[in-house]
Amino acid sequence: MKIEFSKYEGAGNDFVIIDNREGIFSPAPATVAALCDRRFGIGADGLMLLENDGETSFRMRYFNSDGPEATMCGNGGRCISLFAVHAGAAGENMSFDAVDGRHTATLLSRGDNDGIVSLGMTDASEIVPLLDGYFVDTGSPHYVRFVQSVDEIDVFTEGRRIRNLPEIVSRGGANINFVERTGDSLRIRTYERGVEDETLACGTGSVAAAITAAYTDRNGRNSYAVVTRGGGLTVTFDFRNGRYTNIKLTGPARRTFTGCFDTENF
Numbered sequence: 001m002k003i004e005f006s007k008y009e010g011a012g013n014d015f016v017i018i019d020n021r022e023g024i025f026s027p028a029p030a031t032v033a034a035l036c037d038r039r040f041g042i043g044a045d046g047l048m049l050l051e052n053d054g055e056t057s058f059r060m061r062y063f064n065s066d067g068p069e070a071t072m073c074g075n076g077g078r079c080i081s082l083f084a085v086h087a088g089a090a091g092e093n094m095s096f097d098a099v100d101g102r103h104t105a106t107l108l109s110r111g112d113n114d115g116i117v118s119l120g121m122t123d124a125s126e127i128v129p130l131l132d133g134y135f136v137d138t139g140s141p142h143y144v145r146f147v148q149s150v151d152e153i154d155v156f157t158e159g160r161r162i163r164n165l166p167e168i169v170s171r172g173g174a175n176i177n178f179v180e181r182t183g184d185s186l187r188i189r190t191y192e193r194g195v196e197d198e199t200l201a202c203g204t205g206s207v208a209a210a211i212t213a214a215y216t217d218r219n220g221r222n223s224y225a226v227v228t229r230g231g232g233l234t235v236t237f238d239f240r241n242g243r244y245t246n247i248k249l250t251g252p253a254r255r256t257f258t259g260c261f262d263t264e265n266f
Helices: 029-036 074-087 155-163 203-217
Strands: 002-010 013-019 046-051 058-064 093-098 101-110 114-120 128-130 133-137 141-146 175-182 185-192 197-199 223-228 231-240 243-262
Touching: 002 074, 013 074, 029 046, 029 058, 046 074, 058 074, 074 093, 074 101, 074 114, 074 203, 074 243, 133 203, 141 203, 155 175, 155 185, 155 197, 175 203, 185 203, 203 223, 203 231, 203 243
Parallel strands: 013 046, 058 093, 141 175, 185 223
Antiparallel strands: 002 013, 002 243, 046 058, 093 101, 101 114, 114 243, 128 133, 133 141, 175 185, 185 197, 223 231, 231 243
């Protein structure tokens, strides 16, 4: 069976996206892993399906590059929002269902292939001190450690080490973020579970870094510029009654190419 797909990226986090509103594609983990392989497949940090949803514009299903269906992806959420506009599944203001609940998204600007998307994220509350850092769930579980210089961190080695510590494994695992405060902004590098390597950006990780910085600094800030290796993102939020609410992750999304693959070849 031949399946049309599009390739999108958001701040260097790249995804294979398929319009599955007709429900014709039900990938096994091995198929997802083969498609996301950068040497033998299309190559991506993850795969997403856009599917019908009775109450919102669409449903987002996200699969890690190692195959299984996974938790929320912030950069993926912005990319699939732009894809939905391109596919005629949504207008420039939309809502969609994901594994962590309902999200809203607004396309702030748009070119033929790219745009700036503001994505509403789920609320966050408990920030737990852990292992010289902090654990927080922003739709995906994250560990955040503040460092003097992210450039001096061996993200692959140290990220994998922390990722496999009992204190992290016992919480169901987490993405590992190293964050450097630089004036009014944050620099971040992330080791992503499921990818099992450093990625150029992580949206839910950027949210985790911003609210953890606000929590530790106690400075009343509700907005952070977050600089990833793949580009800049902005995180805004409110803090009420011990909860971080009205969280918005704003940044770029871009369609890089479209194509078609034969399922028998994967």
